[in-house]
Amino acid sequence: MLRLDTRFLPDFPQAFKEHGPLLLQAREALLAKRKDPQSMLGWMDLPEDTETLREVRRFREANPWVEDFVLLGIGGSALGPKALEAAFNGSSVRFHYVDHVEPEPVLRLLRGLDPRKTLVNAVSKSGATAETLAALLVFLNWLREHLGEDWRRHLVLTTDPKRGALRALAEREGLRAFAIPENVGGRFSVLSPVGLLPLAFAGADLEALLMGARKANEVALAPLEENLPLQTALLQHLHRHLPVTVFMVYSERLKYLPAWFVQLHDESLGKRDEEGNRVGTTAVPALGPQDQHAQVQLFREGPLDKLIVLVVPEGATEDLLLPRVEGLEGEAGYLFGKGLFQLLKAEAEATYQALAEAGQRVYTLYLSEVSPYAVGWLLQHLMWQTAFLGELWRVNAFDQPGVELGKRLTFALLGRPGYGS
Numbered sequence: 001m002l003r004l005d006t007r008f009l010p011d012f013p014q015a016f017k018e019h020g021p022l023l024l025q026a027r028e029a030l031l032a033k034r035k036d037p038q039s040m041l042g043w044m045d046l047p048e049d050t051e052t053l054r055e056v057r058r059f060r061e062a063n064p065w066v067e068d069f070v071l072l073g074i075g076g077s078a079l080g081p082k083a084l085e086a087a088f089n090g091s092s093v094r095f096h097y098v099d100h101v102e103p104e105p106v107l108r109l110l111r112g113l114d115p116r117k118t119l120v121n122a123v124s125k126s127g128a129t130a131e132t133l134a135a136l137l138v139f140l141n142w143l144r145e146h147l148g149e150d151w152r153r154h155l156v157l158t159t160d161p162k163r164g165a166l167r168a169l170a171e172r173e174g175l176r177a178f179a180i181p182e183n184v185g186g187r188f189s190v191l192s193p194v195g196l197l198p199l200a201f202a203g204a205d206l207e208a209l210l211m212g213a214r215k216a217n218e219v220a221l222a223p224l225e226e227n228l229p230l231q232t233a234l235l236q237h238l239h240r241h242l243p244v245t246v247f248m249v250y251s252e253r254l255k256y257l258p259a260w261f262v263q264l265h266d267e268s269l270g271k272r273d274e275e276g277n278r279v280g281t282t283a284v285p286a287l288g289p290q291d292q293h294a295q296v297q298l299f300r301e302g303p304l305d306k307l308i309v310l311v312v313p314e315g316a317t318e319d320l321l322l323p324r325v326e327g328l329e330g331e332a333g334y335l336f337g338k339g340l341f342q343l344l345k346a347e348a349e350a351t352y353q354a355l356a357e358a359g360q361r362v363y364t365l366y367l368s369e370v371s372p373y374a375v376g377w378l379l380q381h382l383m384w385q386t387a388f389l390g391e392l393w394r395v396n397a398f399d400q401p402g403v404e405l406g407k408r409l410t411f412a413l414l415g416r417p418g419y420g421s
């Protein structure tokens with residue numbers, strides 16, 4: 001369950017009424033694009049894809065020997081699985097992410113792994129990302145050296161159904177390869193095999209995750225008054241003059257979720273609009289309560305240039321009671337007998353009030369609890385919010401032309417044929 005609290009933005013209900021026609025128009029324009037196969041709106045259908053869920057489960061069951069799961073991928077091919085696995089890993093499988101190109105951590109990882117117990121999952125929609133290809137070269141070679149002909153059982157690919165180097169490799173070598181639907185882009189792919197495969201090995205409740213995402217779809221298509229993503233899209237839209245949007249999550253289990261949101265928001269919306277104007281707001285990741293002791297000073301007394309979004313669980317799946325300890329009554333007595341979760345909730349509420357009191361624009365999204373259902377709902381909700389904002393800001397939320405030049409310059413520096421001077 002997801003719930004929006006805008007109690008410190010008293011002007012919002014009226015603004016929501018006034019912007020009703022604009023919001024409905026934005027939704028209509030977005031949904032009209034669904035008919036176009038090039039539209040990259042396949043993420044809307046992923047929660048319904050029970051066939052992929054079955055395939056992923058069968059693959060997990062056929063490979064009970066896996067003790068270490070190494071994901072090679074970057075951006076949308078890593079951030080979603082990382083966020084969800086950190087929250088819901090209930091298995092003994094250890095996860096490692098090679099979403100960088102720093103040699104020392106790669107070497108340290110290789111030295112600590114037993115290849116016979118390791119499954120490597122290379123994930124890339126395009127099959128052309130330099131960081132991922134570099135990691136694949138290293139791990140493929142390592143598997144071959146240690147396992148001989150058996151290496152193929154230890155490498156699984158997740159990529160475009162037809163195109164790219166990973167698909168070609170899978171076909172040439174007879175490797176198992178899961179498909180990211182053609183019309184699903186990296187940062188919208190968390191509920192495709194990109195996220196589902198690692199999460200199956202993590203023993204997460206995939207059915208509940210997808211059920212939550214289906215609920216988000218239902219709410220996104222609901223009438224205006226019940227439509228949560230149109231409401232939060234409008235909150236972001238009304239504050240587009242503020243350069244920063246903070247995404248502060250009060251959950252240790254969801255500590256990697258802000259990084260996933262940052263890519264979703266920044267790479268989708270930070271662009272030139274149809275008239276060539278630069279648009280977008282900068283998403284800043286934050287974690288509660290840790291950032292109360294790092295960033296909240298700035299959030300309260302620094303510039304009033306932010307919209308702050310708090311994401312707060314309303315309930316704990318399990319609480320931990322704080323015991324009475326003799327001698328600590330003075331400083332810690334007020335904590336005796338309270339639950340740790342009670343402290344977390346109080347801190348989130350206190351931060352909410354303190355930020356509002358300082359004149360910052362702030363709202364809260366409450367999650368019923370940190371469960372696969374609620375988080376599946378939240379992820380899909382945020383994808384709808386982003387897609388609606390794309391319409392409101394007149395940008396294509398599904399491309400990323402701004403990262404191309406950097407890629408081409410890297411190729412040129414490394415002498416890739418066709419990219420030299």
Ligand SMILES: O=P(O)(O)OC[C@H]1O[C@](O)(CO)[C@@H](O)[C@@H]1O
Pocket residue numbers: 074075076077123124125126127128129132186187267400403
């Ligand atoms: O899955 P791929 O194609 O390797 O891309 C990885 C990431 O690189 C980008 O294309 C550019 O940053 C992202 O959109 C994407 O998530």
